[in-house]
Amino acid sequence: MDRAALYKLVVAQLADDGYHGAAQAVSQATGTPGPSVLSLPSHALHGLLSGSPKVDALAPAVSLLRSPAVAPYRPRMAESVGAHRAVVRFSADGKQLAVGTSDGLVHVLDADALLAGKGSAESAMRRFTDHAAAVNDLDYHPSGKQLVSASDDNNLHFYDVASATAHSVPLRTCTDTHPSAARRVAAFSHDEALVLSADETTGAVVLWSSTTAEPAGRCLGHTRPVFSLAHAPTCAAFVSTDEEGALRVWAPGAVPGR
Incomplete structure (x- = not known):
C-alpha cells in the first residue's frame, strides 16, 4: 500500500470515529482529499490493522476506495425567486x-x-412587501404563528x-434609531418574550420585546x-x-450594559 492510499484511510478512519478536526488536519498536512469527498467502508483502516475478515489486507488499496455515492435526493422545485440572494427558514412543524x-420581499410558501x-414561489401563500431593503434573516416564533424578518432598512x-x-x-415593527444600524440577523428567545437582532455598525446585540416591539437592551x-x-x-x-x-x-x- 502506498502512502497516498494509507493517508486516505487515516483521514477516513478519523472522520468515521468522529475526530473531524484531526481528520482535517491530516488532510491538509498530507494534501489528501478531505473526508467529505472520500467514500470508504466504515472502519476500513481499523479492519486492516485488526485482521478483520471483512477487509482483505492483501487487496490493492484502490479496492477500498469507491466513487462518492450520489445522495438519494432529487429536486422537487427548482426556480428563481427573482433576486440575487435569499434566506430561507422552515417553520417548526415543517408546514411552511x-x-x-x-x-426586500418575504414569501411564505406551503412546504x-x-x-x-405542486407549488412555487409564484403561488406563495402570502407575500409581504414592507421592507425597503434586503431581507437578511428570518425566524419563526416557536408557536409557528408569527414570522420575524430582519432587513438592511433597520427594521x-x-x-x-x-x-x-x-x-x-x-x-x-421594531425600528432601531441608531445610525446605520442595519439588521443582519434575528432570533426568537426560548420563552418567546424577546427577539434578538444584530447591529451591523456597532456590533451590538439588540434585545426587543416580542409583544411590544420596544427595545429591552443592547x-x-x-x-x-x-x-x-x-x-x-x-x-x-x-450566543453570538x-x-x-x-x-x-x-x-x-x-x-454588559444597555
Whole structure:
C-alpha cells in the first residue's frame, strides 16, 4: 500500500470515529482529499490493522476506495425567486417555508405543496412587501404563528402567518434609531418574550420585546459586525459570533450594559 492510499484511510478512519478536526488536519498536512469527498467502508483502516475478515489486507488499496455515492435526493422545485440572494427558514412543524430576498420581499410558501412538486414561489401563500431593503434573516416564533424578518432598512417586521385572515401588513415593527444600524440577523428567545437582532455598525446585540416591539437592551462586546445569533432552546442564554470569528456566550446577569 502506498502512502497516498494509507493517508486516505487515516483521514477516513478519523472522520468515521468522529475526530473531524484531526481528520482535517491530516488532510491538509498530507494534501489528501478531505473526508467529505472520500467514500470508504466504515472502519476500513481499523479492519486492516485488526485482521478483520471483512477487509482483505492483501487487496490493492484502490479496492477500498469507491466513487462518492450520489445522495438519494432529487429536486422537487427548482426556480428563481427573482433576486440575487435569499434566506430561507422552515417553520417548526415543517408546514411552511419562508423566503426573504435581497429585493426586500418575504414569501411564505406551503412546504407540503413544494415537496409534492405542486407549488412555487409564484403561488406563495402570502407575500409581504414592507421592507425597503434586503431581507437578511428570518425566524419563526416557536408557536409557528408569527414570522420575524430582519432587513438592511433597520427594521424587524413581525408577520401573522397562521390565521386564515392574516394581515397583509406587519403586526409590529421594531425600528432601531441608531445610525446605520442595519439588521443582519434575528432570533426568537426560548420563552418567546424577546427577539434578538444584530447591529451591523456597532456590533451590538439588540434585545426587543416580542409583544411590544420596544427595545429591552443592547448587549455590548463585539467590535465587529455580528454575523450569527442563536438562542438556547431551554434557557435564557444565547450566543453570538462576529465577522472576525469572535464568539460570545451571554446569560442573565452576565450581559454588559444597555
